[in-house]
Amino acid sequence: MHYKKKESTTHHSFLFMKANDWDELETLLENIDEKTTEMTEKYTHEPPIQKNPCEELICGWGKECVINKIGEPTCDCISKCPSLDGDPLDQVCSNTNQTFPSLCELYRERCVCKHKSNDCKNKINAKVHLEYLGVCKRLEPCTDELMAQFPxxxxxxxxxxxxxxxxxxxxxNLEWEELIAEAESNDEKKHVYPVIWKFCDLDIKPHDKHVSHHELIPITAPVIPMESCIKPFLENCDDNNDGNISIQEWGQCLGLKEGWSSSGK
Structure with a gap:
């Protein structure tokens, strides 16, 4: 038995189109082509979305990213710090015993003074830095007895x-969770593990087994008002006076036995 091949509906309809139908189809196809060309030209000539040059530049406290004369992102003193609601908890005390409204205001002052700008209120602030959080106040003296007990x-x-x-x-870090669980039942590890953990926690930028003054700020700034010995203690940890505390100096200073501090766990 032979079966007649069935033609597609589309093909069949094309065979029976009249002349004027073809004219309409040609016009329709031309219009589609014109629109396609217009859309292509539109997207071809539209400038690509410009990436913000400042997107990947991180500026320090009191600074902001600006575009310089040659179109490159650079960090400059912030023109104006964000306005705050006057909360005393936002205030900070500097190493010159000045209270600033915020961390931003302190480091903005440092920045404009370093650049000898007219905005500088006092030229000594070119070297100002954060001492502790909160309003400046009279601190309890760090006695020899308190210093000896501090580690x-x-x-x-x-x-x-x-x-x-x-x-x-x-x-x-799961490893630290396991170590602190060990330390809870071992007096020696109770002293050792937290000391090493804190060094690793502070040693971030750069991660070089040394802690700088800047890296110490997260531990000193909140603690100084309650514990006046922390600053002189940490200053004494820097045995070679190079401005950094090595993992060995940190361990020795906090009473770790030789071997624990050099492991840098």
Missing amino acids: TRMADWLFQVMRELKKRRELH
């Missing part, structure tokens, strides 16, 4: 901080 107090405090972070699941 133990600091290690105990770090252990409590570490344990609290573990409870909140904010240690961000």
Whole structure:
């Protein structure tokens, strides 16, 4: 039995189109081509979306990214710090014992003074830096007795901080969670692990097994008002006076035995 091949509906309709139908189709196709050309030209001639040059540049405190004369992003003193609601908790105390409205205002002043701008209020502020959070106040003197006790107090405090972070699941490292669990039942590790953990926590930029003054700010700024010995203690940790505390200096200063501090865990 033979079957007749069935033609497609489209092909069949094309065979029976009248002349004027072809004219309409040609016009329709021409219009489509014209629109396609217009759209292509539109997207071809539209300038590409410009990437913000400042997007990947991170500026320090008191600075902002600006585009220089040759179109390159650079960090410059911030023109105006964000306005705050006057909360005393935003205020900070500098190493020159001046209270600033915010961290931004302190480092803006440092920046404009370093650049000898007319905005500088006092030229000594070219070297100003954060001492501690809050309004400047009279601190309890750090006596010899308090200084002698400080390594133990600091290690105990770090252990409590570490344990609290573990409870909140904010240690961000399973290994540290396991180590602090070990330390809870071992007095020696209770002292050692938090000391090494804090060094690693501070040694961020650059990550070079040394902690600079700038890297120490997260631990000193909130603590100085309550613990006046922390600054002189950490200054004494820098045995070779190179402006940085090595992992060995940190461990020795906080009473770790030889071998623990050099491991840099």
